[in-house]
Amino acid sequence: MxxxxxxxxxxxxxxxxxxAPTSLMVEEGEFFSLLGPSGCGKTTTLRMIAGFVPPSNGIxxxxxxxxxxxxxxxxxxxxxxxxxxxxxxxNVFDNIAFGLQMRKVEKSEIRRRVAAALEQVGLAGxxxxxxxxxxxxxxxxxALARVLITxxxxxxxxxxxxxxxxxxxxxxxxxxxxxxxELKITTLYVTHDQGEALTMSDRIxxxxxxHVAQIGEPNEIYExxxxxxxxxxxxxxxxxxxxxxxxxxxxxxxxxxxxKAAARAASTLSVGDSAALVxxxxxxxxxxxxxxxxxxxxxRLTGIVLxxxxxxxxxxxxxxxxxxxxxxxxxxxxxxDVVPDGATVPLAWRAKGAGLLAE
Amino acid sequence: MVDQAQSPAMTVTRQRRWSERDVxxxxxxxxxxxxxxxxxxxxxxxxxxxxxxxxLTFPPEGLSLRWIIDFLTSETWMxxxxxxxxxxxxxxxxxxxxxxxxxxxxxxxxxPGRDLLRAYFLSPLILPGVVLGLALYVFFVTTNxxxxxxxxxxxxxxxxxxxxxxxxTVSAALVAFDKSLEEAARSLGANPWTAFRRVTLPNIxxxxxxxxxxxxxxxxxxxxxxxxxxxxxxxxxxxxLYISLRYTFEPTAAAAGIFAILLVVVSMLLTARxxxxxxxxxxxxx
Numbered sequence: 054m055x056x057x058x059x060x061x062x063x064x065x066x067x068x069x070x071x072x073a074p075t076s077l078m079v080e081e082g083e084f085f086s087l088l089g090p091s092g093c094g095k096t097t098t099l100r101m102i103a104g105f106v107p108p109s110n111g112i113x114x115x116x117x118x119x120x121x122x123x124x125x126x127x128x129x130x131x132x133x134x135x136x137x138x139x140x141x142x143x144n145v146f147d148n149i150a151f152g153l154q155m156r157k158v159e160k161s162e163i164r165r166r167v168a169a170a171l172e173q174v175g176l177a178g179x180x181x182x183x184x185x186x187x188x189x190x191x192x193x194x195x196a197l198a199r200v201l202i203t204x205x206x207x208x209x210x211x212x213x214x215x216x217x218x219x220x221x222x223x224x225x226x227x228x229x230x231x232x233x234x235e236l237k238i239t240t241l242y243v244t245h246d247q248g249e250a251l252t253m254s255d256r257i258x259x260x261x262x263x264h265v266a267q268i269g270e271p272n273e274i275y276e277x278x279x280x281x282x283x284x285x286x287x288x289x290x291x292x293x294x295x296x297x298x299x300x301x302x303x304x305x306x307x308x309x310x311x312x313k314a315a316a317r318a319a320s321t322l323s324v325g326d327s328a329a330l331v332x333x334x335x336x337x338x339x340x341x342x343x344x345x346x347x348x349x350x351x352x353r354l355t356g357i358v359l360x361x362x363x364x365x366x367x368x369x370x371x372x373x374x375x376x377x378x379x380x381x382x383x384x385x386x387x388x389x390d391v392v393p394d395g396a397t398v399p400l401a402w403r404a405k406g407a408g409l410l411a412e
Numbered sequence: 413m414v415d416q417a418q419s420p421a422m423t424v425t426r427q428r429r430w431s432e433r434d435v436x437x438x439x440x441x442x443x444x445x446x447x448x449x450x451x452x453x454x455x456x457x458x459x460x461x462x463x464x465x466x467x468l469t470f471p472p473e474g475l476s477l478r479w480i481i482d483f484l485t486s487e488t489w490m491x492x493x494x495x496x497x498x499x500x501x502x503x504x505x506x507x508x509x510x511x512x513x514x515x516x517x518x519x520x521x522x523x524p525g526r527d528l529l530r531a532y533f534l535s536p537l538i539l540p541g542v543v544l545g546l547a548l549y550v551f552f553v554t555t556n557x558x559x560x561x562x563x564x565x566x567x568x569x570x571x572x573x574x575x576x577x578x579x580x581t582v583s584a585a586l587v588a589f590d591k592s593l594e595e596a597a598r599s600l601g602a603n604p605w606t607a608f609r610r611v612t613l614p615n616i617x618x619x620x621x622x623x624x625x626x627x628x629x630x631x632x633x634x635x636x637x638x639x640x641x642x643x644x645x646x647x648x649x650x651x652x653l654y655i656s657l658r659y660t661f662e663p664t665a666a667a668a669g670i671f672a673i674l675l676v677v678v679s680m681l682l683t684a685r686x687x688x689x690x691x692x693x694x695x696x697x698x
Contacts, residue, residue, distance in 0.1 A: 124604075125598040126600075126601045126602055128599075130599055136592060138593050140597075142614040151610075155601035156601055
C-alpha cells in the first residue's frame with residue numbers, strides 16, 4: 054500500500070489547459086475521489102498517474118518515489134477502466150493470470166492465486182468463460198480480480214460503474230467500497246457521479262475546468278461547499294441573495310429582503326457585504342415543524358407556498374420568501390398534512406445548516 | 413409445449429419474409445446481373461479448359477481432361493504456376509509484416525506529414541500498374557543494385573502493389589481495437605513489446621489475415637508490374653498465359669486458368685475456415 058502525491062502536476066494540449074498546476078496527496082489506504090463534470094481534468098489526472106499521458110509539468114510520487122518518468126508497468130499501479138478492458142481473446146483465467154505471468158510467477162502458484170482471486174470477487178468456476186459471455190457486473194469483477202491479484206500499491210478506478218445499469222451500480226458501489234476497506238488499498242476513484250463519490254470516498258476533490266475547486270470529506274463537501282460551483286454541482290441547493298447585517302459567535306445575521314435570516318459566518322465577509330446564502334432543501338423546516346423547533350441558532354421567516362410536488366419519500370415545496378424562490382423538502386409522514394398552495398407558512402432553519410458565499 | 417415450439421419458428425419465417433421485401437426489386441435485379449457478369453468469365457474459362465478440341469474456343473467442342481493433363485505435365489506451365497505460388501507467398505509474408513507495421517505507425521503516432529505519408533503508402537493502389545512497373549524497371553536497371561532481373565526485384569514490385577491492402581485492413585482493425593486493452597496490459601506489468609504481442613496482435617489478427625489473403629491473391633494475379641520485371645527464368649503464371657496466347661491459342665492456357673481459380677478459391681475458403689475456427693474455439697470451451 055502506498056501514498057500518491059502530485060506536485061504542481063499540469064497538462065496542456067496545445068492551447069487547452071486540461072489540468073492547471075495541481076498538488077494533492079492521497080494518504081495510505083485512503084479512498085480518494087476525483088469528482089467533476091466531463092472535461093474537468095479528472096481523467097487526465099488519473100491517466101497521468103497511471104503513466105498513459107505524459108505530464109506537461111510537475112511531479113508524481115507513488116509511495117514517496119518519483120515515478121513521473123517511469124512507464125506504466127513499473128509504477129506498481131492497478132487500473133480498472135470504464136469499459137473494463139477484459140482481453141477478449143483470453144478466458145477469465147488467462148485474464149486474471151496475466152499480471153502474474155508478467156511477473157514470472159510459477160504456474161502452480163498462478164493457479165492457486167487465480168482461484169483465490171475468483172473466490173474473492175465471487176466468480177468461482179468462471180475460469181473458462183470469455184468476455185462476451187460475461188455480464189457488465191461480472192466483467193467488472195474480473196477486471197478488479199485481474200488488478201488485485203498483482204497486489205498493486207495503488208488502485209485507480211476510472212468511472213468503473215458508469216456502464217452498469219442503475220440497480221447493479223448501487224450494488225457494486227457498496228461491494229467495491231467494502232472490498233477496498235477490507236484490503237486497505239489506496240484508491241483513486243474518478244467519477245462524475247456525486248452520489249458515488251459521497252457514498253464511497255474518505256475524501257473528495259471536486260474539480261472544474263482543470264482546477265480543484267474543493268478538497269474535503271464527503272460531509273464537508275456536501276454541507277460546506279466553498280464555492281458556487283461546488284454548491285451547484287453537489288446535490289441541490291437554494292442560493293439566495295442576502296446582505297450581512299451582523300456577525301457574532303460564528304453566526305452571521307442577514308437581511309433576506311425584508312426578513313431577517315442567519316447563517317454560518319464566512320471569514321471573508323464583513324457587515325454590509327452582499328452574499329449568497331446556501332441552504333439545502335432538506336434543512337428547511339416548514340409549518341408545524343418550524344413552530345415546534347427551538348434553539349438560539351434558529352432563524353424564523355415566513356413564506357408563501359407557490360406549488361408543491363409529491364416525490365414519495367418527501368414533498369417538495371416551492372416557496373416565495375420575500376420575492377426569492379426557496380425550495381424546501383419535507384419528509385413524508387402520516388401525521389403531517391400537505392400545506393396547500395397559496396398558504397402563508399412559517400418556516401425556519403438553523404444557522405449552522407446554512408452557508409454563505411461571497412458574491 | 414407444441415405451441416411454444418411453433419411460435420418462434422413462425423416469427424423467424426415472418427422476419428425472413430420481411431427482410432426480403434425490404435430490398436427493392438430493382439436492387440435485387442441489379443445484384444443478379446452483377447453476379448452473372450462476375451461469374452460468367454469463370455464459367456467460360458473452366459469450360460474452355462475442359463475442351464477436347466485443338467484450339468481455345470467457346471463453346472467447347474467436347475469435354476476432356478487432355479489440356480488439364482497437358483498443363484500438369486508441362487514444365488513451362490507447372491513451373492510458372494509454382495513460381496507464381498512462391499512469389500505470392502513471399503509477397504504475402506513481406507507485405508503483411510511491412511503493412512502491419514506501417515498501419516500501426518500511421519494509426520498510433522501523431523507526426524507532421526502523417527496524412528501525406530498515408531496517401532503515399534496507398535498511392536500504388538491509384539497509380540496504373542504499368543507506370544509503376546516501368547518506373548521500377550528503369551530504377552532497377554539504371555541503379556545497378558542487382559535488382560534488375562532478380563526475384564528480389566520482382567518481390568519488391570509485388571510488395572509495393574499489395575502493401576496498401578494490408579495497410580487498409582490492418583488500419584481498420586486498429587480503429588476497432590480498444591486501446592485501453594493495451595493500457596490494461598501495460599498496467600499489469602507488460603512492457604510495450606509484450607503488450608503488443610500478447611494483446612494487440614491477437615486482436616488485430618483478423619485484419620492482418622484479411623490483408624494477407626488480399627496480398628496473396630493480388631500478387632498471384634498481378635500482371636502489369638510483372639510484365640516489366642519478369643525474365644524467362646522468372647515467369648509468373650499471368651505472364652506465361654500472356655506469352656502463350658500471343659503465339660499459340662492452346663486450351664492449356666484455360667486449364668492453367670482453372671488451377672489459378674482453384675488456388676484462389678481454396679485459399680479464401682481456408683482463411684474463412686481459420687477465422688471461424690478461432691471464433692468457435694472461444695465458444696467451445698464454455
